[in-house]
Amino acid sequence: MRQGQPSVQTPQLDGRTVIVTGGGSGIGAATARLAARRGAAVGVADIDRASAEEVRDEIVAAGGTAAALSVDVSQEADVARMIAETAEALGPVTGLVNNAGVIVTRALVDTTVEDWDRCLQVNARGAFLGCKHLVRHAREHGLGAAIVNTGSISALAGQDGQAAYAASKGAIVQLTRQIAGEHAAEGIRCNSVGPGSVRSAVLDSFLGSQEDPAAAEQTLAATHPVGRIGDPEEVAAAMCFLLADEASFITGANLQVDGGYTAV
């Protein structure tokens, strides 16, 4: 990848093919839309094919370039196929946002082995497989690449009922550093973005599991120094910055986009 030049313009993604997993909703959908607006051809990948197609259609209707892919990121063959199909449709892949995720909110003593495995398989194994196959793909094509993994406030700070989720997100943040070090010389950057509480299907399912969802939202908002929950677009901006050449000297970083949650 060429080196970024300091610029007063928005970091652009022209000429890049970027895959966003979990691209059918929330942070992933916002990232897919923003990457397309900044010039990337976007592979919108999700286990829920219909939602991926919806986001693809929105991008195309707005004049962008996108393809919809169905993938279970916990399955290695699926992940390899996702990258191959995207490259075939849109050109060699030089950006990947490993964002697909599931959340389990349960007290440690009630967390089942199935809860634990599901969280680790989708979140941590999914990111591992995405990184592994994107590095292989970049090598095959002799290209650099930028990977962004979705971390969380839960990767850095304890929260009630997040044993499995926190472990999976902590794994992602450390995996990110590991990959950054191992592949920097090949022009492959790997960073993570750690969202605070952001309006999304994951958050809605957490709030819905609480006795009083509105009160739970208020409590959650108050834990962020900015006093509110974030928007997916605010996280997407960080994702797209780290994908762009303007971030060419940034690798192994974990950028918290959490309204100050982990600062206090």
Ligand code: ADP
């Ligand atoms: P966020 O806003 O944090 O991205 P969402 O719940 O809105 O949270 O998005 C998570 C996305 O990940 C959903 O679109 C969901 O369908 C997708 N997803 C969940 N599990 C998998 C999986 N195993 N493979 C691919 N995508 C998945």
